[in-house]
Amino acid sequence: MKTENLKTQVLAFDFGASSGRCMLGVYDGTKISIKEIHRFSNDPVIVNGTMYWDVLRLFFEIKQSLIKAKSFGKIQSIGIDTWGVDFALLDEYGNILENPVHYRDGRTAGMVEESFKKISKEEFYDITGNQFMEINTAFQLLSLKEKRSHLLERADVMLLMPDLFNYLLTGKKVTENSIASTTQLFDAKNRNWSNKVIDSLELPKKIFTEIVPSGTIIGKISEDISEELGIDMCDVVAVAGHDTQSALVSAPAMEDDFVFLSCGTWSLLGTEIDEPIINEKSEHYNITNEGGYENKASFLKNIIGLWLIQESKRQWEREGKEYSFSELEELAKKTKPFKCFIDPDDPVFVPAGNIPNRIKEYCMKTNQEVPQNEGEIVRCINESLALKYRYALEEIKDCTNKNYKTLYMLGGGIQSKLLCQMTANACDINVSAGPIEATVLGNIAIQLMARNEIKDLKEARQIIKNSQDIINYYPTNTKVWNEKYDTFKEIIETKEAVKC
Template sequence: MIILKDSYKFLAFDLGASSGRAILGTFNGSRIDLKEIHRFSNDPVSINGNLHWDILRLFYEIKQGILKASIEEKNIDAIGVDTWGVDFGLIDEKGKLLGNPYHYRDIRTEGVMDKVFEIIPKEEIFRETGIQFLWFNTIYQLYSMKLENSSILEKAKTFLMIPDLINYFLTGVKSTEYTNATTTQLFNTVTKQWSWKIIEKLNLPKEIFTNIINPGTIIGCLTEDIQKELNVSAIPVVSVASHDTGSAVAAVPAEDKNFAYISCGTWSLMGVELEKPIINESSMNLDITNEGGVEGTTRFLKNIMGLWLVQESKRQWEREGEKLTYSDLTQMAKEARPFENFIDPDYHEFGLPGDMPNRVRNYCRATNQTVPVTKGEVIRCITQSLALKYRYTIECLEKILYKKIDRIHIVGGGIQDKMLCQFTADATGKEVIAGPIEATAAGNIAVQAMALGAIKDLNDARRIIRNSFQMQTYKPQNTQEWDKVYEKFIKLIK
């Protein structure tokens, strides 16, 4: 039985590719206030040539977040966890984790996509799943294990996506949340069930896949062991939109339906929200994906490499002994000459860890462009290329939808890059509304509130989010200059 209250306290865990946070959200019926109470790094670990997530360390940090929240607020109404997509853990017959989950940037999926296509044609996979073809999708990770005769896969009794694995550690309940399941390319976006056809053709073990639950489902409560360890009550755990982009899109503060969004961070997820998936030749050829959203919606979007390019460049310069802030890099980029060179942000080699500045230079050299030398020139090249890729993507979306999109909402940590926000308005010629920065946590908490009956529905959640967070609007400038270089960019990426 749900009992409504005047004020709620929700705890959101938002785990990204480089860090995680515990965010305490207070909802008083009209607005959401957020407070970060715990932050921790998420450091992948390379072992014997393979890249893994340190899942036990992450779970330790999650328990620390619960402990800190319980000290600050005695009565936490619910907990929700969101993470990145595609990655997973495997559980044995005794309920024990079989090894550390692999990182999606691990090299084990190199060449596996083509081997899958030898068994199931690319067109059939897209008809069945509607998902963009990315070399690290779950389907290729699992099939790589099949090709290697993995003993872990042979012993596995349960497959759990990363947020579902964490929820299992918290509650003891095994289930798979809808929005993250759709990222696997093993899920039928139309029937909203696992694609047994693909699973059977690849001879993957059917029995490991659990039932699908919708965002807003109360999974269970913290286990007795965790209650005793942390001296907390039996706090309910809600399965939110556990794919972090699903939570971020739920927090887009749109007032109508005619908008595009960019969930901007390590990745740039750019798309629109639809009632039903669009699975046809055009969406497949343009490499657009149909992922699940809150209230059964479809996130019709494209994965773009995003600020990973800047982050990895910064890491390289730090490895070389230079300590630079993102503000330093932005200022350097502003001082560099515009439109000297461009890259395709989604060029395959940019997706791997390593010397990103040198890869950018090599790309420009190979495509007969001016080679960026300074740090500012490298960052300028990356940022203006991202803005132009956004323009290309929104034109693809408009072509498939047969309509013009009025405005772009940018949410997430990437809105701190004001130069990128302005470049996006300039390149696309559309109004850009930036905010909230904490969209993923806000969406996570909104779905928790929906589960407890404190927020009515998604429209109500977006109204509350508009009233809760500050936005900044960017108007297009210098559009003629961007129009001129866009043609050059298009020739480069095609």
């Protein structure tokens, strides 16, 4: 641990699906404090029917952040985390061939099934241990090969989003472990690219770069950028580039066996383990294994999260109804409980658009009461999310053969006290909620560990726990929630059977 009163300052860049920010992290040897330096929107752009990320605008915002950070004194390092699966292709000169395509773009429709013609589903899962989702990198690349092969032919390197930003800052082309593990091209057991999967999908091997562990110092900001912005050439650390794995570093768990719920646009519920769990049961449940810090593995389920609330709010704004998230929560509290349920992961809820109308249609098709107003829709979403968390938790427990005393909820979603309490009730488990800024704090902690200023993951979690307020929620009314869980399961499993 650092000598007291000698402070270290680092920058954490955290990119989400709708916004990004640069946070200053200050470590005094005992606690980590954070301050927002710059926040900016992350707006996808649709061109000729394709949804892109505006990557050059995002890099401009990184530069603006670095300029603003000058007023805070010496910065020792920076780290960048983002969402998973998306990427850019670079040509032989290091130029971006086209803007990265958004994972919500429709280009991957049917690609999962197409991949099973090239490699069996069983072998595919046995190698990668990844939950099959159309958004995964493997299926994006397969779509390119099938429909736009000229781009792959011109490509020299593929860089996932955090690695792309690291490259633009340093000129170094490497892939960080946690973000690689989101691609469904990663051998989860051997922790490297899978030649078998890459060959089976007939993808060019040359585009895949060296994989480095989370917490690797990959280089310094380039001289060109240093001169352009008038800043020092500080270190760039490949933190856990997938935001979920940076967030997990912040879980204030002192026990070895625990479950976590990273709650934001996506919800990711799982447990931290030493080795991947890949077997018939985990394949049946479609549970994913991701690489984490200190060579840990995260055994988790991806669940559509607060996207449903966020996109509903956007729809109501388009209709001229302006609500804050807290106002929507208050409306939900005043409505009748357990009126109707949805499966948050039904494919109908993935694309952007009129989510409230789709929820009404879902309830009609499943012979339930139809929510009539904003409060009823928000309550339906929250109750359904809480019950889906229980559904996933039961799958996790069945695979690990372990019981857990506490569920650690992390991230912006914990600002919804209603959702936190519903999660405790639905899962019949104590919920420890915090920190809100889990991803940023994990990003900062990894940088400090890379600098040997924090010894290891256990010490990092203790420091973060001491630095943040944690709120506990305890289960209530569990008998009613157990009854409603049976109803919820019947609705989503019957609908799934009809689809099959």
